[in-house]
Amino acid sequence: MIYDPSPIAVLVFFVFVGATVGLSFFLGRKAKSSAGYFAAHGQIPWAVNGVAFAGDYLSAASFLGICGMIASYGYDGFLYSIGFLAGWIVALFVIAEPMKRLGKFTFADALDSTFDSRGIKAAAGVSTLVVSVFYLIPQMVGAGSLIQPLLGFPHWVGVVLVGIVVITIVVTAGMVSTTWVQFLKGSLLVLFSAILVVLLLGRGFVASPDAFETLGPISPTEAGGATIAGRQVLPAEGGWQEFPELVRLADPEGGFDLYRSQPIEGGQVLLRQAQAITDADGVLLVDGAPRGRGEGEKELRPVGRLSELPEGQESTGPLGPVSFFTTLSESKVVLWRNLTVNHSDGTKTTVYYQKPTDGNEVLRPGEHPKFAGIRGESLIGKLNFLSLMLALFCGTASLPHILIRYYTVKDGAAARKSTIVGIASIGFFYVLTLYLGLGAMTSGAMDLTDSNMAAPLLARSINTWLFAIISAIAFTTVLGTVSGLILASSGAVAHDLMVGVFGVELPEGKKVRVAKISAVIVGIIAIFLGILFKELNVGYLVGWAFSVAASANLPALVMLLFWKGTTRQGIIASVLVGMVSSLGWILLSSDTYKSVYGLDPESAWAPFSQPGIVTIPLAFLTLIVVSLATRSDSGSNPLATD
Amino acid sequence: MSSLSDSERSNARLGLWLFGLYTLLYLGFVLISAFSASTMETKVVAGLNLAIVYGFALIIIALVMALAYGVLCRPEPAGGQAAPPTAAADTEAADPQDGEDGGREQ
Numbered sequence: 036m037i038y039d040p041s042p043i044a045v046l047v048f049f050v051f052v053g054a055t056v057g058l059s060f061f062l063g064r065k066a067k068s069s070a071g072y073f074a075a076h077g078q079i080p081w082a083v084n085g086v087a088f089a090g091d092y093l094s095a096a097s098f099l100g101i102c103g104m105i106a107s108y109g110y111d112g113f114l115y116s117i118g119f120l121a122g123w124i125v126a127l128f129v130i131a132e133p134m135k136r137l138g139k140f141t142f143a144d145a146l147d148s149t150f151d152s153r154g155i156k157a158a159a160g161v162s163t164l165v166v167s168v169f170y171l172i173p174q175m176v177g178a179g180s181l182i183q184p185l186l187g188f189p190h191w192v193g194v195v196l197v198g199i200v201v202i203t204i205v206v207t208a209g210m211v212s213t214t215w216v217q218f219l220k221g222s223l224l225v226l227f228s229a230i231l232v233v234l235l236l237g238r239g240f241v242a243s244p245d246a247f248e249t250l251g252p253i254s255p256t257e258a259g260g261a262t263i264a265g266r267q268v269l270p271a272e273g274g275w276q277e278f279p280e281l282v283r284l285a286d287p288e289g290g291f292d293l294y295r296s297q298p299i300e301g302g303q304v305l306l307r308q309a310q311a312i313t314d315a316d317g318v319l320l321v322d323g324a325p326r327g328r329g330e331g332e333k334e335l336r337p338v339g340r341l342s343e344l345p346e347g348q349e350s351t352g353p354l355g356p357v358s359f360f361t362t363l364s365e366s367k368v369v370l371w372r373n374l375t376v377n378h379s380d381g382t383k384t385t386v387y388y389q390k391p392t393d394g395n396e397v398l399r400p401g402e403h404p405k406f407a408g409i410r411g412e413s414l415i416g417k418l419n420f421l422s423l424m425l426a427l428f429c430g431t432a433s434l435p436h437i438l439i440r441y442y443t444v445k446d447g448a449a450a451r452k453s454t455i456v457g458i459a460s461i462g463f464f465y466v467l468t469l470y471l472g473l474g475a476m477t478s479g480a481m482d483l484t485d486s487n488m489a490a491p492l493l494a495r496s497i498n499t500w501l502f503a504i505i506s507a508i509a510f511t512t513v514l515g516t517v518s519g520l521i522l523a524s525s526g527a528v529a530h531d532l533m534v535g536v537f538g539v540e541l542p543e544g545k546k547v548r549v550a551k552i553s554a555v556i557v558g559i560i561a562i563f564l565g566i567l568f569k570e571l572n573v574g575y576l577v578g579w580a581f582s583v584a585a586s587a588n589l590p591a592l593v594m595l596l597f598w599k600g601t602t603r604q605g606i607i608a609s610v611l612v613g614m615v616s617s618l619g620w621i622l623l624s625s626d627t628y629k630s631v632y633g634l635d636p637e638s639a640w641a642p643f644s645q646p647g648i649v650t651i652p653l654a655f656l657t658l659i660v661v662s663l664a665t666r667s668d669s670g671s672n673p674l675a676t677d
Numbered sequence: 678m679s680s681l682s683d684s685e686r687s688n689a690r691l692g693l694w695l696f697g698l699y700t701l702l703y704l705g706f707v708l709i710s711a712f713s714a715s716t717m718e719t720k721v722v723a724g725l726n727l728a729i730v731y732g733f734a735l736i737i738i739a740l741v742m743a744l745a746y747g748v749l750c751r752p753e754p755a756g757g758q759a760a761p762p763t764a765a766a767d768t769e770a771a772d773p774q775d776g777e778d779g780g781r782e783q
Contacts, residue, residue, distance in 0.1 A: 110728055117706070117732050124699045124739055127746065128692035132685070361724035399718045399728050400710050409714045417711045424707045428700075447685070451750060458743045462736045469729075 045186055047503035048510065052200060055511055058219075059204045059212035079214050081449040084440060085456025087214045090221030091436055092119070092461055094516040097468070098224065098509055099177050100577065102493075103486035105472020106339070107370070109397025111406045112472055115578075116465035118424050122431025123461065127454040130432040132447040133596050142438045143531040146591055146610075150603040158610040160531030162587040163435040165614060167524040168560065169583055170434065171517060173576035175565025178513040180487050181506060191566045197510075198562035201517045205525065205554045213518050214440075220511045225460050227505055228467045231490075234497050235474040239351040240362055243340040243479055247389065250294060252303035258282065258296050263306070274378040281376075281386060282306060283323075289331040290324030295388040309388035310335055310483065316382070335387075337492075339481035342391060343367040356470075363473060366394040370476070371483055387483045397476065419643035423578055426647030430581030433588035436519035439526065517561070521554050528553035579621050582647045586613035590654040598662075605662030613654030620646035684751035691749060695742050702738060706731050
């Protein structure tokens, strides 16, 4: 952690969480029946439900992940914003009204509305569970990384804390209080992000002096010598030998100062200072010295600055929403990249080094390693990009916690109106993400080890109160999304699986009790997974959840609405094939090999990591083929509009 | 819920048209990004490059289309349930679906 917890932040945080839990106790007292617990009696006003959509949807991935990705790599994170919003078009124009017309409490209800088949209930229930759990992992991971700098607790404490608070909310209250919490959180998030952007534009850009040392220009031979600028060069032993461009100069106070040589014009090299963090059996070393702020200790320094503004200005003063981009495109930004040095004793050093970049290059797609494929020649990289954009487009309308929100309003018209309100709030927020991310990139406050903290740290660079409020909102964001997901999964267990599949007759009160017990169990599973996967990138995990949702749920839903030939068997097969193929693809992809199993990514089976472009058409095809093969034994599908 | 009312049918058709239109715009953005990434750097308006203009446009157009849809949609029969095309509002009480819906709202 590169900054101390602030008492204001802790205070604001507990007030927020306390108010959230208190509110849900208050609202939850009334929800005793199934209709109340799962669907808030269908009586939520559409405007409130619309903002609650934004609350459900703008998860940790949107706020923390997208801003962090933009802050580290520029425009690429904004591609997620565009895809996430475009998905709402599918939800509004194709899914919203039929969903409301067909279902009662859950997504399985809608799929099963004409067939009354246990198989459909089982397949849809299981797919709801799988997608929810997949979507829960990044939320929990995000919660852990928020708690860490805010309150100074370790990652797992954050995850457990979120888990307990959320289980309390869901068990005491159900959909009524979840909706109101989402409404509050959604409006606060959009409001305070807007305030932050206004303050950011008011501050403008500043060309800050370099806090890091640059040596040179010197000749390459001099850079390879035993002393540089009168300081002793440490010999490159162990893993350091593989990186001749890294030069370590001895620091008389302990450890070393790290530099990376970069060639410049005229055959000379520049040595730009870098930072290194080593994990030696749980002891963290920064630049070779123990991590900390005491004597002889070192700490990673915050980064992120503009090295040059257009026409040599020192600062721009207030900027408008357009001049923000034009000024940035003519400036020079210092980004940071990292590489890993593997030592023979199994320890690893992560080296962060400077990468001076033209402002132009952070305002175009293709800088992030995951998106770099679109600038290459190989078709695989381009397919991976297309696949992700397709999954984002199709995924929104198939997320279980979004789908259940259609049952909290009174009718199709209200479902439509609340989706429009949702699109307005979410779209406005996503426009802000580009300003927030680029603002964080140049704020001088970025933490190299945790890009997820970009937006809160940007707030910190402006005002401590704002930091406290933004962090607390981000945390309630996680709370809200997680409670929506847990509610969707408990509905799937109690309503679809127990009653629909196993035929257990549950009286009203019992059904709610079963749902609450399942909420506790799913919550505990989510806590474990959140601790287990803490290394994985939050935004990236969400991309996967979208792929699974889009492959398993969307083809069945769309075909049921638009093709008369759809049969019961076709729907079951499509949901199962979509779910299994997309999950399997993800588990066999190079990214999972690398970051989950720790295997060589080259040996992965799947040719690229995003499954959508293969598995979504596959699920459609399965549905058509199976439906055609089984057409005779069930009548035509009466729902299809043509 | 066997058949849809006239207004529901026409709303659904309108939705599909708008959906198709937006899909084409989105597809254009994705294909340019994937196969001609350098085009995205072209400055188009007021010193802004295509990536920013197209990206913002996709968000703003989504909102405009959503609002247009909200305005153009014809009101459904009260209750929003599947009244047969010919049914007037006063015959709806006989629809068993409405009975269920009414119970749900208590």
